[in-house]
Amino acid sequence: MSRYVCNCRKRFSENSPFVDKYQRYSKEWNHVVSIRAIKAKTFKEANEVLGTSTTTVIRRFKKVVKRQLVEGVCLSKATAIDEYKGHTDGGT
Numbered sequence: 001m002s003r004y005v006c007n008c009r010k011r012f013s014e015n016s017p018f019v020d021k022y023q024r025y026s027k028e029w030n031h032v033v034s035i036r037a038i039k040a041k042t043f044k045e046a047n048e049v050l051g052t053s054t055t056t057v058i059r060r061f062k063k064v065v066k067r068q069l070v071e072g073v074c075l076s077k078a079t080a081i082d083e084y085k086g087h088t089d090g091g092t
Helices: 027-039 043-050 054-071
Strands: 003-005 011-013
Touching: 027 043, 027 054, 043 054
Parallel strands: none
Antiparallel strands: 003 011
16 A cells, blocks of 8 residues: 655555555455464464464454454254253163
């Protein structure tokens, strides 16, 4: 993302559809990191694959979790709980 200076010395950034304001990484890259942070076994594994720091992966993961907590998890209208009979001395 480029920064410009006009004649009045006001600074402004170029509008870019693929990078959010004040960000260094593209929206697509952030999306990939979010998915990899969830799917990977460890944050370290994710950061090694993506070539970034573990801290960056954890930050993106927290963003996803926060969004999920706000949106909530949608459960079906009917939820069934299965019961099973374990092995007991008197049970059949």
